Amino acid sequence: MSTGTHGTLRHVSTGALRHRLSRLRWFVRELTGEATYDRYVAHARSHDPDAPVMSRRAFERSRTDAREGDPREGFRCC
DSSP: OOBOTTSOBOOOOHHHHHHHHHHHHHHHHHHHTHHHHHHHHHHHHHHOTTSOOOOHHHHHHHHHHHHHHOTTTOOOOO
16 A cells, blocks of 8 residues: 555555565565476476476475586585
């Protein structure tokens, strides 16, 4: 909600608020990398629906190992 010129609250429709919140949720998930696992699962299932899919923990461990093992990344402590 925003304020008008007289300091009163201007009405924001429920649909507009939901849209803004969904965009904010999308942005935070992309920023934190949370959506990466969801994309991995969707990709794995679309290519072979019967193949086992890594757990989120195993997926994150694999990503971390790949980043730390890449000489272009250099040493990262955190």
